[in-house]
Amino acid sequence: MQSRVLASAALLLAAIGTTPAMAADFYLFNNSPSGSVKLTVNGAGSINAFQTGWFDSNGTHYNAWTNYFTGSATSWGSTTEYRSFFSFFPTGTVTSASLTIGNALAGGYGNATGRPLELTLYDVTSSIVGLQQYNGAKGIFDDLGSGAVLGKITVSAAASGYTIELNQAGVDAINAAYAGVGPFTVGARLTASPVPEPAAWALMLGGFGLMGGALRARRRRTTVRYA
Numbered sequence: 001m002q003s004r005v006l007a008s009a010a011l012l013l014a015a016i017g018t019t020p021a022m023a024a025d026f027y028l029f030n031n032s033p034s035g036s037v038k039l040t041v042n043g044a045g046s047i048n049a050f051q052t053g054w055f056d057s058n059g060t061h062y063n064a065w066t067n068y069f070t071g072s073a074t075s076w077g078s079t080t081e082y083r084s085f086f087s088f089f090p091t092g093t094v095t096s097a098s099l100t101i102g103n104a105l106a107g108g109y110g111n112a113t114g115r116p117l118e119l120t121l122y123d124v125t126s127s128i129v130g131l132q133q134y135n136g137a138k139g140i141f142d143d144l145g146s147g148a149v150l151g152k153i154t155v156s157a158a159a160s161g162y163t164i165e166l167n168q169a170g171v172d173a174i175n176a177a178y179a180g181v182g183p184f185t186v187g188a189r190l191t192a193s194p195v196p197e198p199a200a201w202a203l204m205l206g207g208f209g210l211m212g213g214a215l216r217a218r219r220r221r222t223t224v225r226y227a
Contacts, residue, residue, distance in 0.1 A: 024112035026192050027071030027082070028119065028155065028162070029105060036103040036161075037068070037086050039184075041094040041174070050183075051087040053131065056080050059138035061131075068101065070119070071110070071190040083144035085124060085131060087185040090178035097174055099151070099186060102161030109158035113192040121150040121164055123173055124185040131185070144187030148173075155190070 030036065037049040054069045055061045057080055068084035086099065099121065111117055124131075125147070126140045150170035155162060166174075170186070177184035 024114075024192075025071070025073050026111045026113050026117055026190065027069065027073060027109070028101075028190055029067065029069050029071075029108040029110075030101060030103060031067045031105065032101075033103060037099075037101050039088050039097050039099055039174070040163075041090075041092075041097045043096060045091070047088045047091060049086045049088055051128070051131065052085065054082050054084045055137060055141040055144060056082050057138075057141055059141050061137060061140070063132045068188070070188050071117075072192075083141055084188040085144055085185055086188070087128065087131070087183045088174075090174050090184055093175050093178060094171055097166045097171055098163050099166065100161055100163045101188075104158065104160055104162075109155075111192075115193045117155045117190055117192055118152055119155050119162065119164065119188060119190050120145075120152040121166070121170065122146060122187040122189065123148040123150055123169070124187045126185070128183055128185075145189035147187075150186055 032049075032052045035048050037052055039047045039049075041047065052066050052068055053061060053063065054065075054067070068086070069082045070084045072079055072081045074080075086101070122143075122145060124143055126143045130137065130140055148169045149167070150173060151164045151166045153162065153164045173186075174184050
């Protein structure tokens with residue numbers, strides 16, 4: 001029996017190690033009508049975004065398209081990632097802030113991975129002029145999904161909107177933009193929780209094996225024999 005269990009575990013590990021990961025679409029999308037993307041500051045006042053948009057992993061961007069598109073989409077045999085940005089002009093110093101992206105379309109959410117999605121906000125160092133570039137801006141795409149994390153939420157279903165509380169780094173970035181009389185821009189990246197690696201599966205199966213061995217040893221130790 002034990003040999004059959006070990007053989008089955010070995011076959012499972014072999015299958016996991018040789019099966020390629022399948023690409024799957026996951027995204028948040030909205031046409032970003034006026035007033036649907038805003039910062040709520042100090043728990044009360046709100047600031048509407050004056051510029052929104054996205055770049056894809058090829059550095060492509062269309063300045064006339066103000067919708068946001070964040071996530072990953074597979075088409076024509078290749079996978080393209082999209083990252084969004086939202087720009088605001090702060091109106092004063094803040095002690096707390098949250099970003100709301102609302103009015104999601106009926107088809108504005110997709111998740112073919114079956115795993116939770118995480119929407120993460122990052123600081124953006126690219127200039128407003130840079131964000132208005134059209135094509136080939138691979139550096140800006142990278143900028144929208146790297147650097148200091150300003151906040152994050154887990155997205156598990158379609159909603160009429162999503163609100164992300166900014167952390168202290170986000171609050172500091174807004175205040176720095178206000179002090180410098182410049183815009184505050186935040187980048188958004190959507191990622192799916194990863195599938196466990198084959199090594200992780202091996203550790204799990206090994207743990208189960210050790211548990212089984214311990215239970216068998218315990219049974220042997222607790223067997224009572226009568227003369």
